[in-house]
Amino acid sequence: MDALARPEMFDFQGVSMTNIFTDNWENLQKFQARPDDILIATYPKAGTTWVSQILDLLWFGQTERQKTLPIHERVPFLELHILPDMSGTKQADTLPTSPRLIKTHLPVQFVPKSFWEQNCRVVYVARNAKDNMVSYFHFNRMNKLQPPAGDWDDFFQQFMKGKMVFGPWYDHVNGWWKKKQTYPKIHYMFYEDMIEDTGREIDNLCSFLGLSPSAEEKKMVLGGTQFDSMKKNQMANYSTIAEMDFTISPFMRKGKVGDWKNHFTVAQNEKFDEDYKQKMKDSTIQFRTEV
Template sequence: MDGPAAPRAPALWGSYDDDISEISQKLSGEYFRYKGIPFPVGIYSPESISITENAEVQDDDIFVVTYPKSGTNWMIEILSLIIKDGDPSWIRSEPIWERAPWCETILGAFSLSDQPSPRLMSSHLPIQLFTKAFFNSKAKVIYMGRNPRDVVVSLYHYSKIAGQLKDPGTPDQFLQNFLKGEVQFGSWFDHIKGWIRMQGKENFLFITYEELHEDLRGSVQRVCQFLGRQLGEEALGSVVANSSFDAMKANTMSNFTLLPPSLLDQRRGAFLRKGVCGDWKNHFTVAQSEAFDRVYREQMRGMPTFPWDEDPEDASPDPDPSPSPGQASEHPHQ
């Protein structure tokens, strides 16, 4: 990379960014429920989610679907580069939330009329709330999964810097709320079990954060194959290089530093920090790990094996981890 992109002149931002700034001033940290699923007030509304449920879908639409803190922005960066045949100009000139706008937010993707084709969109919605028209279309969903133990640690610390989210409380309180599905977007277990039913469909790709971390180049090739896009060696190399953690962290358009502190206060912790797998072992106590494993085994009985389903002996945290979830100052890469 040639270095971080410079922020654009205010005249080029337009009303979308003005709306983000205005919304960020009205965040309450409270949640409302839509068909039983909790959503943060201010960023989402019952109307915006209903619009998404009933929106029209184009056959060349590409959706990145995740449970929060599962690698959403990493996949957006990869797709942004693939769509442009490896050319990094787009990712260095347009904020990531404008390249792949969120479907279900008040500033939802389906209300933006000037998106180029193919439209790249993001969503955290569980399958039962997702756009109905998708299921009768040729549009594609890439679902990113991640070890839920890393998800809970990342979400805990994200909750400390994100203005729309409730204060997470103590680590134990937050872990219990996570295991009960009493966090934004509800149960991680229900979310992944709902979407994994799409496995085998031609327009659905399930890929994990761990697979990207283990073999980014191979994972990019899988995504290209799924999208029916062939990249030459030079273009493929550019996608891999420019979607690395270090490249994203250095890119002003991808590291979320352009957002106002009222929406994301990175003075209290970086949005992108480590970019590693298994960091939960540095945060969970033995008791927390055991509590998590009990619920995980019960909830995921009969499900396929995921990359994070290690031998339990290998997955145990140190008896005296340091720091604990509540002592860490930042959270891992999205």
């Protein structure tokens, strides 16, 4: 891909996507999950890297892998496909670990069916729409593999219309929430709960996964997944990826709840709340925009 050309969004089976996530579609859909795979699913910028790091430390501890392999090699991004050498399905197929930790931003209807057939465990993380929007905006500003963000007001409108890579936030969080009602092996987590009490959320995660770490191990996981330590950790902060321009914004920016208040105008907030009420009126998910 031309280093300067940013990918363009197009409608793909009713969802806005870019070619780096659809070029490998046939192989993606035929991907063979294994029964012990753990799928980490989120809407973009909802805590994916955080949960990936937590799970990696829980399963495999502080090893050489952690110090020498960036997180995107330890936890492949299933649908990402950039020729010649970046293919999430290939990476997942050659992962040496068991279980394999695999991440996806796919809306639930696009997930390869072998994950359901193999009865895989899924960890889904949802983040309130306002903070998620702000984080996505800064991400699109700095990541050349994403469509340009435009200015904040423009991005705000596009987000509400659902014209985002991986589709509308509303459909994503609700689609996975509905799936959880019929497929019990989904652990649905909230970013805000993780910020409020990371230890408690790690305990819940462990009981879902059937893990019982010692107090020492838990301390190590907590220490290795604090926002500030991950932000400085080159193996976790995506600073090794050339397409991410850290002079514009770091990949891990603030990791807070409520930063939307520094971006939304009063008018935008009113407009957003009105629209949100309509779009979420049939949903039973409760989000918090402050902690």
